[in-house]
Amino acid sequence: MKLKSVISVFAFVTTFAASTVAMSSQSDEHAKAAGWNKGGGEQDAALHLKPDLENGLDVFEVCSACHLPEGWGTEEGTFPQLAGQHRRVLIKQLADIRALNRDNPTMYPFALPESIGDSQAISDVTAYIEKLKMNPAAGKGPASADLVKGEKLFKDNCVKCHGETAMGDAQKYYPRLNGQHYKYMKRQFTWIRDGKRRNANPDMVEQIKNFSEEDEVNVLTYVTHIPVPKEDLAPSKDYRNPDFD
Amino acid sequence: MKKLTQMVMAVACTAGIGFASNAMALDGGALYLDATKGGCSACHGKDAKTPVMPTYPKLAGQNADYVYNQIKDIQSGARSNGMTAAMKGITHMTTDEEKKAIAKWISEQK
Numbered sequence: 001m002k003l004k005s006v007i008s009v010f011a012f013v014t015t016f017a018a019s020t021v022a023m024s025s026q027s028d029e030h031a032k033a034a035g036w037n038k039g040g041g042e043q044d045a046a047l048h049l050k051p052d053l054e055n056g057l058d059v060f061e062v063c064s065a066c067h068l069p070e071g072w073g074t075e076e077g078t079f080p081q082l083a084g085q086h087r088r089v090l091i092k093q094l095a096d097i098r099a100l101n102r103d104n105p106t107m108y109p110f111a112l113p114e115s116i117g118d119s120q121a122i123s124d125v126t127a128y129i130e131k132l133k134m135n136p137a138a139g140k141g142p143a144s145a146d147l148v149k150g151e152k153l154f155k156d157n158c159v160k161c162h163g164e165t166a167m168g169d170a171q172k173y174y175p176r177l178n179g180q181h182y183k184y185m186k187r188q189f190t191w192i193r194d195g196k197r198r199n200a201n202p203d204m205v206e207q208i209k210n211f212s213e214e215d216e217v218n219v220l221t222y223v224t225h226i227p228v229p230k231e232d233l234a235p236s237k238d239y240r241n242p243d244f245d
Numbered sequence: 246m247k248k249l250t251q252m253v254m255a256v257a258c259t260a261g262i263g264f265a266s267n268a269m270a271l272d273g274g275a276l277y278l279d280a281t282k283g284g285c286s287a288c289h290g291k292d293a294k295t296p297v298m299p300t301y302p303k304l305a306g307q308n309a310d311y312v313y314n315q316i317k318d319i320q321s322g323a324r325s326n327g328m329t330a331a332m333k334g335i336t337h338m339t340t341d342e343e344k345k346a347i348a349k350w351i352s353e354q355k
Binding site: 062064065066067068074076078079105106108109110115 | 280281283284286287288297298301330331334335337338
């Protein structure tokens with residue numbers, strides 16, 4: 001009993017310390033580039049565990065408070081759409097946020113084992129999210145964007161990794177981009193280019209370093225016009241996740 | 246003069262109705278739970294007193310004006326200490342009127 005209370009105090013102190021680190025300024029050791037994909041740790045552990053979809057739904061209830069029960073995120077870009085994203089990408093991002101390799105103070109507490117559970121929980125919830133039907137009304141780029149220029153930029157710079165249809169590459173942890181909200185992509189693109197997103201792929205940082213604001217708007221708007229495969233989409237924007245009835 | 250008075254009255258009346266209907270239309274409790282309005286409950290708990298982290302505040306029963314002013318200060322950057330980094334990114338998701346309605350609802354929780 002005494003041991004148990006010592007452990008829980010320790011767990012509390014550790015959580016507190018970790019959260020303080022996560023919230024603190026960029027000046028500490030975590031501000032260094034975290035590297036793109038070191039693998040190992042929870043990322044590998046979660047990848048190799050057999051997912052339990054029922055527990056995945058339980059865990060997802062935590063996520064749904066911000067990402068919505070449908071996993072659709074918000075059009076204004078604060079919370080990304082998670083539905084339909086590759087499980088391996090979700091595992092990597094969740095493990096990175098939890099390991100302080102990606103700064104996300106709003107998300108951080110929800111990535112902690114105290115909130116969602118261990119590697120098995122990561123395995124479960126990401127399998128659940130990957131199967132969710134996607135938002136058919138994801139945020140588009142501005143009408144003023146030049147789609148012809150955007151398409152050229154996309155073909156010259158993005159297709160090699162993210163693919164013609166912006167489906168990404170699950171095996172390499174490259175996210176699918178089709179169906180993502182424009183404003184979320186805009187923020188992440190800028191952060192990746194400017195070095196603020198520490199777990200970014202260095203090849204991408206290099207690839208987009210000379211993108212102007214106009215280039216960014218054009219290419220990302222083009223991405224928002226790449227159709228999501230019909231079988232991945234929810235039937236309408238009024239669709240509600242039946243698991244939450 | 247009479248016309249001016251009438252006009253002022255009409256404007257005041259319209260503004261008054263606008264304010265009253267607005268205040269009635271906004272459900273602070275629903276906004277507090279709404280992810281598209283920042284999802285306050287995710288961090289501070291559905292009852293506003295079971296925060297997800299021990300370093301996050303319990304809000305239930307706090308003064309409405311105090312809550313509103315903290316949200317505004319975190320949004321503007323006037324307040325940037327403590328755990329505000331977790332909150333700053335979601336403060337733009339509500340209008341001032343919505344913030345006030347949420348703050349009022351919080352103040353009414355026991």
